[in-house]
Amino acid sequence: RHSLDCRMNELDRCRKWIEDALEYSGGTHTFEDVKNGIIEGKSQLWPAANSCLVTEITRFPQKKVLHVFLGGGNLEEIKGMQPDLISWAKAQECESLTMSGRKGWSKALADIGWKSQLVLLEKRF
Numbered sequence: 001r002h003s004l005d006c007r008m009n010e011l012d013r014c015r016k017w018i019e020d021a022l023e024y025s026g027g028t029h030t031f032e033d034v035k036n037g038i039i040e041g042k043s044q045l046w047p048a049a050n051s052c053l054v055t056e057i058t059r060f061p062q063k064k065v066l067h068v069f070l071g072g073g074n075l076e077e078i079k080g081m082q083p084d085l086i087s088w089a090k091a092q093e094c095e096s097l098t099m100s101g102r103k104g105w106s107k108a109l110a111d112i113g114w115k116s117q118l119v120l121l122e123k124r125f
Helices: 002-022 031-039 075-080 082-091 104-112
Strands: 044-047 051-059 064-073 096-099
Touching (some): 002 044, 051 075, 075 082, 075 104
Antiparallel strands (some): 044 051, 051 064
């Protein structure tokens, strides 16, 4: 119970960064959806002093990856989370990290080894 309370306190503290990131999600999730995913253990919250990430494990037929679903706050702090993300992902038997986000993330993360893999296109109707 204590662990869940701590996570909820951290989630509330990170709410603005999460909501700001959700503005670019194309309307796929609300803050409550993210909160429920974390409570249910489907998503992981990575809080830091001035930023946070939300991840989820994606299982494909041939491999498992840790997907960075949302991120917001201080860019340098976010980049500094990478070693912990990789360590935890390896412990979960993931082969890589993936991320979806605005185009600017490609340039912002290039210096720590991230490369564009795919482009997401959407046609709204």
